[in-house]
Amino acid sequence: MPRKxxxxxxxxxxxxxxxxxxxxxETSPAGAVARPDVNARARDIGxxxxxxxxxxDDDHQAVGPWHPHLDPQExxxxxxxxxxxxxxxxxxxxxxxxxxxxxxxxxFGEEAVSVAQCMALRPRDMLFPSxxxxxLYIVRGRxxxxxxxxxxxxxxxxxxGRQLPVMYHWADGRIFSISGNLTTQFPQAVGWAMAAAIKGxxxxxxxxxxxxxxxxxxxxxxxxxxxxxxxxxxxNVVNNQWAISxxxxxxxxxxxxxxxxxxxxxxxxxxxxxNDFLAVHAVTQWAAERAxxxxxxxxxxxxxxxxxxxxxxxxxxxxxxxDDYEKWPLGDPVERxxxxxxxxxxxxEERHAALYKELEQHVSExxxxxxxxxxxxxxxxLNRDLMFQDVFKEMPExxxxxxxxxxxxxxx
Amino acid sequence: xxxxxxxxxxxxxxDIMLARDPNVVVLGEDVGYFGGVFRVTDGxxxxxxxxxxxxxxxxxxxxxxAAIGMGVNGLRPVAEVQFADYIYxxxxxIFSELARLRYRSSGDFWAPVTIRTPxxxxxRGGQTxxxxxxAIFTHVCGIKVVMPSNPYDAKGLLIASIxxxxxVVFFEPKRLYNGPFDGDANKPAVPWSTHAKGEVPDGYxxxxxxxxxxxxxxxxxxxxxxxxxxxxxxxxxKALGIDAEIIDLxxxxxxxxxxxxxxxxxxxRCLIAHEATRFSGFGAELSATIQEECFWDLEAPIQxxxxxxxxxxxxxxxxxxxxxxxxxxxxxxxxxxx
Numbered sequence: 001m002p003r004k005x006x007x008x009x010x011x012x013x014x015x016x017x018x019x020x021x022x023x024x025x026e027t028s029p030a031g032a033v034a035r036p037d038v039n040a041r042a043r044d045i046g047x048x049x050x051x052x053x054x055x056x057d058d059d060h061q062a063v064g065p066w067h068p069h070l071d072p073q074e075x076x077x078x079x080x081x082x083x084x085x086x087x088x089x090x091x092x093x094x095x096x097x098x099x100x101x102x103x104x105x106x107x108f109g110e111e112a113v114s115v116a117q118c119m120a121l122r123p124r125d126m127l128f129p130s131x132x133x134x135x136l137y138i139v140r141g142r143x144x145x146x147x148x149x150x151x152x153x154x155x156x157x158x159x160x161g162r163q164l165p166v167m168y169h170w171a172d173g174r175i176f177s178i179s180g181n182l183t184t185q186f187p188q189a190v191g192w193a194m195a196a197a198i199k200g201x202x203x204x205x206x207x208x209x210x211x212x213x214x215x216x217x218x219x220x221x222x223x224x225x226x227x228x229x230x231x232x233x234x235x236n237v238v239n240n241q242w243a244i245s246x247x248x249x250x251x252x253x254x255x256x257x258x259x260x261x262x263x264x265x266x267x268x269x270x271x272x273x274x275n276d277f278l279a280v281h282a283v284t285q286w287a288a289e290r291a292x293x294x295x296x297x298x299x300x301x302x303x304x305x306x307x308x309x310x311x312x313x314x315x316x317x318x319x320x321x322x323d324d325y326e327k328w329p330l331g332d333p334v335e336r337x338x339x340x341x342x343x344x345x346x347x348x349e350e351r352h353a354a355l356y357k358e359l360e361q362h363v364s365e366x367x368x369x370x371x372x373x374x375x376x377x378x379x380x381x382l383n384r385d386l387m388f389q390d391v392f393k394e395m396p397e398x399x400x401x402x403x404x405x406x407x408x409x410x411x412x
Numbered sequence: 413x414x415x416x417x418x419x420x421x422x423x424x425x426x427d428i429m430l431a432r433d434p435n436v437v438v439l440g441e442d443v444g445y446f447g448g449v450f451r452v453t454d455g456x457x458x459x460x461x462x463x464x465x466x467x468x469x470x471x472x473x474x475x476x477x478a479a480i481g482m483g484v485n486g487l488r489p490v491a492e493v494q495f496a497d498y499i500y501x502x503x504x505x506i507f508s509e510l511a512r513l514r515y516r517s518s519g520d521f522w523a524p525v526t527i528r529t530p531x532x533x534x535x536r537g538g539q540t541x542x543x544x545x546x547a548i549f550t551h552v553c554g555i556k557v558v559m560p561s562n563p564y565d566a567k568g569l570l571i572a573s574i575x576x577x578x579x580v581v582f583f584e585p586k587r588l589y590n591g592p593f594d595g596d597a598n599k600p601a602v603p604w605s606t607h608a609k610g611e612v613p614d615g616y617x618x619x620x621x622x623x624x625x626x627x628x629x630x631x632x633x634x635x636x637x638x639x640x641x642x643x644x645x646x647x648x649x650k651a652l653g654i655d656a657e658i659i660d661l662x663x664x665x666x667x668x669x670x671x672x673x674x675x676x677x678x679x680x681r682c683l684i685a686h687e688a689t690r691f692s693g694f695g696a697e698l699s700a701t702i703q704e705e706c707f708w709d710l711e712a713p714i715q716x717x718x719x720x721x722x723x724x725x726x727x728x729x730x731x732x733x734x735x736x737x738x739x740x741x742x743x744x745x746x747x748x749x750x
Contacts, residue, residue, distance in 0.1 A: 009462040012445070102536040102726070153727035161727025164538030180540025181498060182470060215469030217501060245446030246467050319446050376727070387720065387728045398691065402720045409737050 010249030016317060020327040024254075025303070026050075027273070027329065030057035031064020035282075038290045042268045049259040049269035052303060055278035056336055060343040068120075068282040072346035078119055078277055079337050079347070082111040084359045085135045086334060088144060089308075091363045092151060096165075096312045100375050101151045103165045107132045109307025109325060112277045112333035113208070113238050115139055120284035121206060126196075128176045128189035128207035131166050132238070140173045144366035154374035154382070160389070161382045182213040186222035186235060193233035193291070194225070204291040205233040211251045211258050211301075212243020223299065227265040232291035234284065235299045238274065240306035245319040262299035274302030275333040278340070303330065384410070416612040417604040418589045421563035422452045422528070425570035426490060428616050430460045433488060436574060439466040440475060440492030440528075449494060450530060450589060472502035476527065480510055483523025490574055496531035496583060497543045510579045511554035526573045526580045531559070532640055532687050533719075533733055534587035534597070538726035544639070544688035544719070549581045550664045550697065556621055557664040559583040561642045562592070562609030565662055568619030576621060585639040585687075595644035595735035624668035626675065630657035633681040633747050636672055636698055638662065641685045641717075641734065648739035654747055656683075664694055672698070673705045680711040681746045685739055690718035712749030715742040 014021045028051045036045045055062050070078075089106040096104040107114065114135025118127070127136055137147060149156035151165040158169065169177035179185060185207050193205035209219065214237050226233050237258045241248045252258070262269020268290065272283045280302065287298035307325040309316050321327075341347030374380040388395060388403045395403075416424065429436045438453055438460075444467035447454030457465035468475050472493050479489035493499045499506075506527070514522040533542035549557045556578055560566040566584070573580035587593050591602045592609075604610030627642060632654050635645045638661040649656035657675050661668065676682045682702055684695040695716040702714055717734050725732055 007463055007466075009466075015445075103538075157727070159726075162539060162723065162725045164540065164726050167538070180538065181500070212470045215471040215474070217471065217473050243441075243470055244449065245442045246469075250467055251469050313449070382727055384728055384731045387722055387725050387731060391722050399721060402690075405738075405741075406720070406731060409741060410731070 010247065010254045012247045012249070014321050014324070016319065016321060018321055020321045020324040022327065022329050025329055026052070028052040028054060030054040033064070033066065035065035035286070038286055038293065039295045042263060042266055042296065045268060046263045049257055049263050049271055052271050052273055053279050053283055054273040054276050055282060056276045056340055060336070060339040062278050062340065066279055066282040068278055068285060070278070070281065072341065072344055074119070075277070075337065075341055076346065078115055079334070079341060080355060080359070081115040081119070081135060081138045082277070082334050082337065083355060084362070085111045085115065085138050087356070087359050087363050088134065088138070088147070091367060092148070093312065095151070095367070099377065100371070101165050102376060103312055104151065105131050105166050105311045106308040107134055109305045109332065110238060110240055110274065111135055112280050112337070113236070113274050113302045113304060116277045116280035117206070117236070117284045120281045121288055122203070124174065124203045125288070126174045126176065126189070126192050126203060126205050128185035128192070128205065129178055130185070130208045130210060130213070130238070131178055131180070132210070133208050134166070136175055137168060137170065137173070140170070140175065142170055142173055144363060145370045148367055148370035149373055152370060152373070152375050154370070155380045156373040157382065160386045183209050183216035183218040185209070186218050187225060189235070190222045190225045190231050190233050193231040194229055197229070197232055202292050204288055205231070206236070207233070208236045208238055210243060211237050211239040211241070211248050211253060212246065214258055214261070215251050223261060223265040223267070226297040227267040230294070230296040232294070233297045234287045234291060235297060237299065237301045238304060239301050240304050242306045242310070242320070244310045244314060257301055259299060259301035267296055268298040269301070270298060271301045271303060273330055274304030275330040275336060277333060277337040305330070413611050414614050415605045415610055416563045416567070417591065417610065418563045418566045418584070419450060419452050421567040421612050422570055422584065423454060423456070424612070424614070425567040425574070426453065426456060427459070429571060429574045430456060430464060432616065435486060436488045436490065437464050437466065437482065438490045438492070439468050439479065441468055441470050441494050443467060443492050448492065450586065452528070453492070472498055473505055476502040476505040476510065476525070479525045480505060480513070480523045483525045484521055488524050488574060490526045490528060493527060493529040495541050496529040496545055497540045499529055499545065506549070506555065506581070507552045511552045514578070515554060522577060523579060524577045526570070526582055528570070528582045528584060530586040531583045532585040532587055533724050533729060534593060534640065536726065536729060539723040542724035544686065546583050546664060547688055547692065547694040550694055554579070556580040556666065557583070558621055558662060559585065559639045559664065560662060561585065561588060561639055561660050562607065563604055563612050564609045565619050565625075567612055568617050569621065569662065571616065572618040572621050575618070580621070583639070587640050592643045593640055594647035595733065596647070597730055619662070622663045622666035622668060624659050624661045624663070624671040626657060626671065627660045628656065628658040630655040631679055632656060633683060633743065634659060634672070634675040634679045635683050635685060636661065637685040638664070639687060641687055644734065644736055645685050645739055648736040648743060651736065652740055652743055654743055656743070667701070669701060669705065672702060676702055676706045677709045680709055682710070683715040683717060683742050683746050685717040685734060685742070687719050687734060689721045690716060691721045693718050712746050715746040717742040
């Protein structure tokens with residue numbers, strides 16, 4: 001019988017009111033995936049793009065060849081950074097609900113990606129983040145007050161009021177300006193890395209996008225240039241399963257892992273448990289060494305979950321079950337690292353509760369300071385003349401004229 | 413007749429066309445199950461199925477490219493680009509392909525694609541959710557460009573766009589989705605139910621592409637505008653007590669030169685207002701056309717009121733937005749000129 005062609009429409013795993021069903025998710029047992037030499041040829045390590053690198057097992061032990069053997073102190077620092085990221089996110093979400101800031105995007109559930117990766121990199125490595133990588137700023141030590149002032153578009157806003165909240169940048173911390181347009185940073189990171197290689201420096205470029213953004217042409221452009229020139233770059237696809245309302249199947253994740261696009265372009269691709277701090281750290285170290293020693297770029301797919309809404313403008317109850325994050329098979333990154341440290345005898349519920357309280361207070365004090373520099377509705381405001389600066393290096397005549405017109409319009 | 417806001421009116425247009433014509437398909441990011449981030453396609457997938465209302469990957473170039481292919485193969489695609497600020501990855505497909513396909517193939521190939529995209533500021537969207545890039549599209553030969561300012565026109569123009577055999581870029585001023593907005597952000601929002609143009613027929617009708625509408629008759633000055641600025645200009649003229657004739661263009665390509673020039677010949681004065689940046693904005697085309705056609709009738713230089721020539725800044729939204737004050741300064745200048 002001849003069959004008619006028919007469109008395939010990717011299936012969502014479950015919809016509001018249904019039981020979350022994550023049976024589509026393919027995992028590997030912790031410790032099961034071999035760790036190849038950092039100089040291995042991409043064509044010989046295709047399995048990394050299909051299997052799932054995991055270190056933490058169900059008993060909270062670190063196992064297998066990817067175990068990074070980090071000091072407990074370093075793990076505690078990692079836990080602190082992740083927890084601070086989470087508490088900061090929660091407080092800023094509340095600030096948006098209170099009308100103090102116009103917009104916010106949380107990274108709830110994905111904290112290990114930014115924190116573990118950034119800790120595995122060198123301070124001179126250049127980061128090209130998406131809008132959900134606030135952990136990078138936490139690890140590199142940017143004061144919370146500075147981040148909050150950006151969110152408030154106030155007189156100390158690093159963006160001088162020009163960007164939406166969360167679109168930070170930090171030149172001294174080597175974190176690139178965040179764009180609202182998706183995936184544009186991916187080829188830019190490759191170009192930055194090409195420049196490092198041209199100049200003979202061993203700094204690497206690192207960039208992040210969501211799996212939904214891998215649909216943009218810029219993803220493919222970046223992959224092509226990275227592989228053609230063997231650029232010293234790490235390209236991360238944070239597969240948090242959701243692009244606003246559309247499930248990862250709509251970005252192509254139903255047929256093949258996102259990591260598998262690495263081998264497709266002739267470069268290494270690794271699929272990692274993005275909620276496993278140790279695994280993310282280990283994989284990043286491997287990829288960084290590979291890039292730094294001329295063995296080429298790596299595409300890392302972090303399998304994680306967007307525990308929160310896309311943004312404060314989004315309502316996920318319209319398109320996914322309410323309890324799906326609790327049912328996510330890879331658990332919560334903060335809980336898993338905490339439990340591992342407790343299993344090591346290097347942490348306790350009491351210490352955790354005390355840390356939580358300490359960080360909450362830090363966030364709260366930072367907020368009190370930040371709002372003194374103004375909010376959208378009260379307090380000091382940025383000088384409106386700033387609107388006309390930095391369009392060009394030198395302000396052209398027509399912008400000077402418009403600046404005067406605005407002054408006249410607003411009564412001097 | 414029913415009361416509709418602009419979201420409901422646009423939804424109704426697509427609903428009617430999906431029902432009338434089996435070749436109409438809707439595609440875009442989040443448009444299917446979710447019903448669109450602004451709810452404009454709400455319920456359409458449930459009603460017409462997943463093969464006619466398609467969720468797509470986040471790839472504007474592919475959305476438009478695929479829509480062209482669908483159009484060439486007999487469908488009548490309505491593609492949504494979630495924000496006009498995100499249309500640029502699709503521009504090669506729009507400028508080099510969609511706009512020129514009919515021309516380069518001597519009419520053998522063409523694609524009746526409608527691209528809907530929300531534009532404009534006033535919702536605290538910062539520089540990536542506030543842009544008004546319509547002029548860029550008017551500069552490309554072969555695409556029609558429209559921007560309705562109210563629910564009635566939105567529905568009628570969208571149906572006309574879907575039925576049009578030429579490609580149409582259909583801009584939706586998102587600040588007008590829920591009500592007319594006169595530029596004063598401190599006033600409570602006004603719903604469409606208070607406005608005559610919130611009365612929308614339930615069924616099929618069209619508003620012709622290429623026809624402007626005189627929304628207020630007057631004799632002292634002609635205001636040529638479109639989108640959100642229609643209401644800002646109305647309010648500014650009223651506050652000044654100036655008897656302005658206000659023209660809502662509705663379509664930029666093709667342009668209703670007759671309606672504009674008949675009015676300017678009558679009033680002898682003209683102010684052009686748009687939210688988009690001024691330099692090489694659509695106002696420049698309007699000003700040049702009016703000068704060419706009406707030079708001997710003009711009693712004062714044509715005034716342009718527009719957004720400043722900077723990106724749309726988050727913190728200075730209302731300093732950037734061409735509000736009533738900026739319109740008033742322009743109006744006084746053009747009316748008081750000897």
